[in-house]
Amino acid sequence: MLAATTRAADESVTDAALDPKAMREPLPNAWYCVGQAPTLKAGGMRPVELNSEQIVVGRDGAGALFAMRDRCPHRGMALSKGRFDGDTVMCPFHGWRFGTDGRCRDVPTLSEKDASDFSRIAVQRFPIVESAGFLWVNPHLGPAGATDLPAVPELGFEAAGSLVVELEVEASFDLTTLSLVDPGHVAFVHDSWWFRPSKELREKVKTFQPVPHGFVMSSHATTTSSPIYKLLGGAPEVEIEFRLPGIRLERIVAGEKRMANYTFATPLTNNRTMLTNALYWSMPLLNLLKPLARPLMRQFLTQDQQVLQHAQAGLDRKPTMVLLGQGDLPSQWYFRLKREALEAARAGRSFENPLSRQELRWRS
Ligand code: FES
Ligand SMILES: [Fe+2]
Structure with a gap:
């Protein structure tokens, strides 16, 4: 099990008052994805x-x-x-x-x-x-406490098709969820030709801002060379939102065309987590690529699965992390958001996002 005892190298994380056990467990009062409708x-x-x-x-x-x-x-x-x-x-x-x-x-x-x-x-x-x-x-039992729960994800457009891959990971909910907000692992874990053709680390500067129960990173005219974005033609606008409890929403807009790549973490037990990835698109022609895209998406998720399981084995031996640098700030934000959700529920007050707008630099 992953403990909440993360040590920040350049920003202090307070560990006051809250029951440490609660910080180690998934948020009890929240909506979790339990499969396709x-x-x-x-x-x-x-x-x-x-x-x-x-x-x-x-x-x-x-x-x-x-x-x-x-x-x-x-x-x-x-x-x-x-x-x-x-x-x-x-x-x-x-x-x-x-x-x-x-x-x-x-x-x-x-x-x-x-x-x-x-x-x-x-x-x-x-x-x-x-x-x-x-x-x-929502698996919550007992009194509701604060009632402003993180919203269930919606799709903001009419999908012509979608592709869903589900993969079980033998790792804690926290460790798995951190991979949704961790830019540092992409170059090392997801190095397939079709996703990241260039092996060189490049300097990134992105602006993050708070949104209800999370934060969002938006970029215009993305510089990424990923063939996925090329499919859309032109320079797409990409927005990546993270929202409690373990939800990553990537929205891609290019003119009239829309794509969305949603990832959900669901705690099954305290050491098994379901990762669900759903890709949606508005262009009917893309339906033809579905048989091709499925194994690629599965490969992508399997890369996370493998590395998370090995990392979990290390955390099982010693459950601490050192979060270092701006690339690890989103991981620290995850714990701050979660702590605020628990404290708000305990005090019976509404959630107040503790984050503020910030520019982050890292290499990936
Ligand atoms: S009727 Fe359900 S266990 Fe007996
Ligand atoms: Fe990943």
């Missing part, structure tokens, strides 16, 4: 893992989503192994039935003369929404 049809359900919780997500006959703990209150059976008729889920062990509101509707083994009351038995429910082609669940 279109593959969950009306009348369907499936199990998902989120923050060490087993959850069953489903869509009732009318299309409404639900998420509840994947555990029958009777003897712990996984409800996702049972049957769903679009209205009630039947546990396969003794046939108890539950509505999508979690309430027990029927215990078929009760005799008519048995007065046992099952109406107060219920399965824990979780909030679930659908956005940008994905399902989002």
